[in-house]
Amino acid sequence: xxxxxxxxxxxxxxIYAIVALGYTLVFGVLGIINMAHGEIxxxxxxxxxxxxxxxxxPLWLAFVAAAVITAILGYxxxxxxxxxxxxxxxxxxxxxxxxxxxxIFLENLADKLFGSGNHxxxxxxxxxSFTIGSVNIYVVQIVIFCIxxxxxxxxxxxxxxxxxxxxxxxxxxxxxTASLLGxxxxxxxxxxxxxxxxxxxxxxxxxxMAFSSVNPQMGLSFGLKGLAIIILGGMGNVKGAMVGxxxxxxxxxxxxxxxxxGYRDAIAFIMIIVILLLRPQGLFGTKxx
Amino acid sequence: xxxxxxxxYYLQVASFILINIILGLSIYVTLASGQLSLGSAGxxxxxxxxxxLLTTNFEVPLLVGILAGVMLAGIFGxxxxxxxxxxxxxxxxxxxxxxxxxVRVFIVNxxxxxxxxxGISGIPQLxxxxxxxxxxIGFDPEILGLKANxxxxxxxxxxxxxxxxxxxxxxxxxxxxxxxxxxxxxxxDEQAAASMGINVTYYKVLSFTQGAMLAGLxxxxxxxxxxxxxxxxxxxxxxxxxxxxxxxxxxEVVGGAIFGATFLTLLPxxxxxISEYRYMxxxxxxxxxxxxxxxGVIDEQMMRWFKRRKGRRQQHGTENK
Amino acid sequence: xxxxxxxxAFYGQIQALKxxxxxxxxxxxVTILGANGAGKSTTMKVISGLLxxxxxxxxxxxxxxxxxxxxxxxxxxxxxxxxxxxxLAEMTVLENLEMGAYHRKDSEVDKDIAQVMExxxxxxxxxxQLAGTMxxxxxxxxxxxxxxxxxxxxxxxxxxxxxxxxxxxxxxxKMIKEINxxxxxxxxxxxxxxxxxxxxxxxxxxxxxxxxxxANAKDLLEDTSIAEAYLGG
Numbered sequence: 097x098x099x100x101x102x103x104x105x106x107x108x109x110x111i112y113a114i115v116a117l118g119y120t121l122v123f124g125v126l127g128i129i130n131m132a133h134g135e136i137x138x139x140x141x142x143x144x145x146x147x148x149x150x151x152x153x154p155l156w157l158a159f160v161a162a163a164v165i166t167a168i169l170g171y172x173x174x175x176x177x178x179x180x181x182x183x184x185x186x187x188x189x190x191x192x193x194x195x196x197x198x199x200i201f202l203e204n205l206a207d208k209l210f211g212s213g214n215h216x217x218x219x220x221x222x223x224x225s226f227t228i229g230s231v232n233i234y235v236v237q238i239v240i241f242c243i244x245x246x247x248x249x250x251x252x253x254x255x256x257x258x259x260x261x262x263x264x265x266x267x268x269x270x271x272x273t274a275s276l277l278g279x280x281x282x283x284x285x286x287x288x289x290x291x292x293x294x295x296x297x298x299x300x301x302x303x304x305m306a307f308s309s310v311n312p313q314m315g316l317s318f319g320l321k322g323l324a325i326i327i328l329g330g331m332g333n334v335k336g337a338m339v340g341x342x343x344x345x346x347x348x349x350x351x352x353x354x355x356x357x358g359y360r361d362a363i364a365f366i367m368i369i370v371i372l373l374l375r376p377q378g379l380f381g382t383k384x385x
Numbered sequence: 386x387x388x389x390x391x392x393x394y395y396l397q398v399a400s401f402i403l404i405n406i407i408l409g410l411s412i413y414v415t416l417a418s419g420q421l422s423l424g425s426a427g428x429x430x431x432x433x434x435x436x437x438l439l440t441t442n443f444e445v446p447l448l449v450g451i452l453a454g455v456m457l458a459g460i461f462g463x464x465x466x467x468x469x470x471x472x473x474x475x476x477x478x479x480x481x482x483x484x485x486x487x488v489r490v491f492i493v494n495x496x497x498x499x500x501x502x503x504g505i506s507g508i509p510q511l512x513x514x515x516x517x518x519x520x521x522i523g524f525d526p527e528i529l530g531l532k533a534n535x536x537x538x539x540x541x542x543x544x545x546x547x548x549x550x551x552x553x554x555x556x557x558x559x560x561x562x563x564x565x566x567x568x569x570x571x572x573x574d575e576q577a578a579a580s581m582g583i584n585v586t587y588y589k590v591l592s593f594t595q596g597a598m599l600a601g602l603x604x605x606x607x608x609x610x611x612x613x614x615x616x617x618x619x620x621x622x623x624x625x626x627x628x629x630x631x632x633x634x635x636x637e638v639v640g641g642a643i644f645g646a647t648f649l650t651l652l653p654x655x656x657x658x659i660s661e662y663r664y665m666x667x668x669x670x671x672x673x674x675x676x677x678x679x680x681g682v683i684d685e686q687m688m689r690w691f692k693r694r695k696g697r698r699q700q701h702g703t704e705n706k
Numbered sequence: 707x708x709x710x711x712x713x714x715a716f717y718g719q720i721q722a723l724k725x726x727x728x729x730x731x732x733x734x735x736v737t738i739l740g741a742n743g744a745g746k747s748t749t750m751k752v753i754s755g756l757l758x759x760x761x762x763x764x765x766x767x768x769x770x771x772x773x774x775x776x777x778x779x780x781x782x783x784x785x786x787x788x789x790x791x792x793x794l795a796e797m798t799v800l801e802n803l804e805m806g807a808y809h810r811k812d813s814e815v816d817k818d819i820a821q822v823m824e825x826x827x828x829x830x831x832x833x834x835q836l837a838g839t840m841x842x843x844x845x846x847x848x849x850x851x852x853x854x855x856x857x858x859x860x861x862x863x864x865x866x867x868x869x870x871x872x873x874x875x876x877x878x879x880k881m882i883k884e885i886n887x888x889x890x891x892x893x894x895x896x897x898x899x900x901x902x903x904x905x906x907x908x909x910x911x912x913x914x915x916x917x918x919x920x921a922n923a924k925d926l927l928e929d930t931s932i933a934e935a936y937l938g939g
Contacts, residue, residue: 128475129475129479176672176676177672177675177676180675180676180677181675181676184679188474188475189421189474189475189478190675190679191675192421192474192475192478193421193628193632193671193674193675194671194672194675194676196423196625196628196671197667197668197669197670197671197672197675198668198672199625199668200622200625200664200665200667200668200671201664201665201667201668201669201672202668203664204662204664204665204668205665208662208665259804259808262797262801262804262805262808263805263808265794265796265797266794266797266805269794269795269796269797270792270794272756272776272788272792273788273792273793273794274794274805275755275756275775275776275777276754276756276776276777276780276785276786276788276792277777277780277805277806277808277809277852277856278776278777278780278781278808278809278856279777279805279808280775280777281777316621320482320483320486323479324483327476327479358490358493358494359490359494361486361490362486362487362490362491364483365482365483365484365486365487365490366483366487368479368480368483369480369483369484369487372469372471372472372476372479372480373468373469373471373472373480
């Protein structure tokens, strides 16, 4: 029982971590919090519903569709809601408000496109499970965990070892210097937003697999959880996102196990407030972000 | 005669406009000191539930219930506001968003007290209560040629109008007072303001708490106008809607909240087709405003222009006489 | 090689440059002198593409480069070491050097990096250290080395001696001279006018956004009015 809960917590935690990665990337490079990330993630989740449940196509195709749709959304977000605000000194709140606008637009667009309420997600993996000793493990949980870890490792490798990743880090640290060294920072910013969106889209599919249901409002609650995690783990910090995700996933599972399932969603918010007040730089952050 | 002119539906819409103006003001007054609160829906809920619970369960007079709601929202404002001083703009916004959601989750989960997601119905209606009191002293709306329900809608509207006028006067005056100047100094440059001897902590908490109290007041009034509230009335959507009133109308001036709330409340009422896409339109508006006119439709320059014109016309008028 | 003609530049409403004309001969060291706020760094920003001029024209090797972005200009052979060195403090020394060669696609990048590290042995010793942890003089060397890895035809140096101990300043100027001798044209902005003029071929003097004097470096060194104003007597 305890082990099963632990596995649940780790599974959801690893998904939360991936949602958080999207915030971290964009914050790292642009210094803004993309409030529309949760809704882009939700569109990815709906691709899972459309491809597997509605059209009856294989799961891998859902990943492809989610990546394509969220890449397009990320592109539009950058072009229409972020780029016009850049190089204007007047307000640091403008990008926040602008992305809030995108979030509310996308949520209601999804409501119109896919219909409100919960949409079931079915795929061949949903029911498969095996038992080790007394512990029942769903195959889906293992798949989710492996994809999350693989994604995390791939992203870290890309950031640390490749030319593109280094250009992104240079841009994140100092836009002007990066451009003097020959980095087309406009393009790096675009790549960052699109990449973050695609990662969000993949997380969306994983959530559909884990919870077997998606709805247009899930962007907000998952988005806030992602935010809670980067606030916990420190802004612009991949490792922090992973650990923060695990902490949130496990504490939520704990709260549910203790019988307070109604307060499950509140943990993230309480975490946001407590961390912001006690240690605004996060658990792993060194800089004041 | 008067009875034919009074359409309860129009009065209802007008009352909502007035409540929304109060909500728009709550964003305006917090933004005046450079703070963005996304917790207005949460403070609204505090105000609404406080008075709803007090008046339905303990038969507390409406005025006391509403004041209690405002006070409690204010106390929450201080509680959230003081620690939030350490947070820079964006993080404050997220912390307040977290606050709003905690309030909502709390309401949904304390079913024994708040009836959870179902909400509270049968909250005493403001107009009804006033009519009851007046009938005791022998008043009959027929004297004015009005049916009872016409009178209740009318009296609610008039009451709200008075409240809004008082608030608008207060905040317009505050803008040009010491307090208002301190707010805008902090908004422009907090450190510079502190070095000029402005007590930044005090004014930021003051501005935040004023915003919270306004939202609480709007929530309390909302409860007694509609007589039914549920957690669904105080979601993230509501917070964004309130934000849009101010951002669209103009967040620099009191007039911005008035224009924004009026225009955006009337829009879906007059164009029914739009109503369904209301939130999508809000979203587009926020993006477009940030890109092209971050200060909102009405800004200080426009207000000055209005004043000059008005001044000139008055001068004209006296010359003609 | 580089020609700046009639350039006006603004920061918001404030005009920082008024009709700047200057020229840099291939193979030379040219220096721009002037007091704080005279517009020296602004001139560098315009040439390197960080700031778009409102009026005027910049040509490089006969081509109009006015208004191009820095990442486009580095591909044409103009590299700037900005004031304050602009380290990527959270990246390692080696990564900083790699970023210097970012725009290059040739096969000699690794060889060049190895060569640079031979020349500046301190960079080799500390290649895995974060750049932000190095001393000011080391950072300046890294900044210059990083710019050289771009294989620029024209190297712009903005106040390379700022904030450094005198003994290190001498090193830096020696290095600049060497860089020039190996074939790179240098445009140098300096507070340290005497040192700059000693290694330069030609000099310009900027005052509140306008060029007031230009002459051979040797003549400027001997000019008493310049000496009074900028060389500390």
